[in-house]
Amino acid sequence: MNAEFIAMLEHFEKDKGIKREILIEAVQTALLSAAKKSVEAGRNLELTMDPKTGVVVARAQLKVVDRVQDKHDEIQLAKAQALKADAVVGDEVWIDVTPKDLGRIGAQTARQAIMQRIRQAEKQMIYDEFRDRAGEIVSGIVRGFERQDVKVDLGKFEAILPNRERVQSEDYAIGDRIRAYVVAVDNGARGPEIILSRSHPNFVRRLFETEVAEIADKTVEIKSVAREAGFRTKVAVWSANEKVDPVGACVGMKGARVKNIVRELNNEKVDIIRWSADVKEFVSEALKPAKIKDLWLEEKKKAVEVRVDNDQLSLAIGKRGQNARLTARLTGWEINIQEDTSVKQKFQASLSGAAADLAAKLGIVPAVAEKLVNAGMTSVDLLDGLSADDIVGAIGIDAATAEKIVANAQNAASQ
Numbered sequence: 001m002n003a004e005f006i007a008m009l010e011h012f013e014k015d016k017g018i019k020r021e022i023l024i025e026a027v028q029t030a031l032l033s034a035a036k037k038s039v040e041a042g043r044n045l046e047l048t049m050d051p052k053t054g055v056v057v058a059r060a061q062l063k064v065v066d067r068v069q070d071k072h073d074e075i076q077l078a079k080a081q082a083l084k085a086d087a088v089v090g091d092e093v094w095i096d097v098t099p100k101d102l103g104r105i106g107a108q109t110a111r112q113a114i115m116q117r118i119r120q121a122e123k124q125m126i127y128d129e130f131r132d133r134a135g136e137i138v139s140g141i142v143r144g145f146e147r148q149d150v151k152v153d154l155g156k157f158e159a160i161l162p163n164r165e166r167v168q169s170e171d172y173a174i175g176d177r178i179r180a181y182v183v184a185v186d187n188g189a190r191g192p193e194i195i196l197s198r199s200h201p202n203f204v205r206r207l208f209e210t211e212v213a214e215i216a217d218k219t220v221e222i223k224s225v226a227r228e229a230g231f232r233t234k235v236a237v238w239s240a241n242e243k244v245d246p247v248g249a250c251v252g253m254k255g256a257r258v259k260n261i262v263r264e265l266n267n268e269k270v271d272i273i274r275w276s277a278d279v280k281e282f283v284s285e286a287l288k289p290a291k292i293k294d295l296w297l298e299e300k301k302k303a304v305e306v307r308v309d310n311d312q313l314s315l316a317i318g319k320r321g322q323n324a325r326l327t328a329r330l331t332g333w334e335i336n337i338q339e340d341t342s343v344k345q346k347f348q349a350s351l352s353g354a355a356a357d358l359a360a361k362l363g364i365v366p367a368v369a370e371k372l373v374n375a376g377m378t379s380v381d382l383l384d385g386l387s388a389d390d391i392v393g394a395i396g397i398d399a400a401t402a403e404k405i406v407a408n409a410q411n412a413a414s415q
Contacts, residue, residue: 009054017125025117030112031058046058056098059095060094063075064092122157127187133185134183136206140159152178152196160195161178182195201227204261214244215249230266233326234286234327234330235273237250280295289315291308306337308338316337355369368401374395377391383409
């Protein structure tokens with residue numbers, strides 16, 4: 001097996017990058033186990049292998065005695081002295097006990113041992129190389145699927161993109177090249193496992209660090225990221241340098257930088273927001289493009305009460321509450337958005353006042369006065385000159401009441 005064995009060692013050493021010494025150690029351990037079954041030595045048994053020639057030698061350590069009682073443990077003095085001239089009773093000598101059929105069984109045993117050791121070494125190499133790479137972005141090729149999980153070839157190693165870490169709106173095909181965020185490298189019972197993610201908020205953070213030089217050199221800082229993968233992401237940025245516009249740096253010339261990130265995220269919407277230590281200002285920025293009418297803080301509840309006009313309400317809340325939800329995650333404050341009803345209340349109050357004034361001046365019940373106001377007839381001056389038929393047609397009251405209103409309006413207007 002010598003030539004075959006040496007060739008096998010060289011192949012795996014070059015192909016797998018595993019040192020020959022490691023493979024030889026694995027083979028020696030396996031062959032030693034096989035030799036023990038053949039030799040049945042009771043005392044120490046050792047096996048050595050020449051890494052250049054592949055020659056294997058097994059030796060057993062036996063005790064020198066006058067009379068042998070255990071052939072697996074002892075050697076007669078005369079035989080011992082033939083091996084070692086100065087041997088005496090009580091000494092221990094090493095003798096060659098290499099089994100005749102070790103060469104025949106050795107090839108298969110060696111191959112099995114090498115394959116097992118290679119698997120162990122590969123797992124260790126995965127762990128050693130990737131244990132410090134959690135939090136980085138890697139690139140790989142889709143090689144297959146295991147249920148809904150995606151197997152990704154990273155070159156020497158294989159990683160898993162679990163279904164829970166996928167962007168559900170994305171579809172992958174075998175051969176696709178994808179980039180992903182290394183969530184963790186788990187060294188479990190089945191060996192190291194590289195876990196990838198394309199839905200993690202830090203995937204977006206790392207993309208910005210790669211694309212925006214000012215973030216990479218710490219001139220601009222990403223304060224927080226909130227993401228609903230596949231739909232929308234909000235990124236809060238800040239710079240200690242007043243001369244640097246953090247939002248502009250992330251957007252890039254003609255939007256080039258953020259476009260590259262959006263393209264990688266398959267057109268996921270990305271909002272870049274200026275961070276502020278002032279919570280009110282930060283929340284106002286985060287809720288854009290909605291225009292805020294008013295807001296105040298409830299410090300104990302860590303909640304923000306927001307008021308917007310009716311036409312801004314749906315914009316502030318967002319589709320299915322997404323804008324408000326992401327703002328809450330981004331700022332760390334609970335966001336409560338409601339319509340600002342102060343204008344409505346003032347308008348209703350003015351209508352009620354006008355109705356009460358008409359009821360008093362025209363001598364009519366409040367209900368009829370409210371109908372007049374709701375129809376736009378809010379003052380005596382507006383009623384003066386109208387006919388009873390005009391009023392009947394406008395608010396649907398009886399002719400007698402309408403004539404009374406006309407007469408009283410004319411009297412009140414002439415005073």
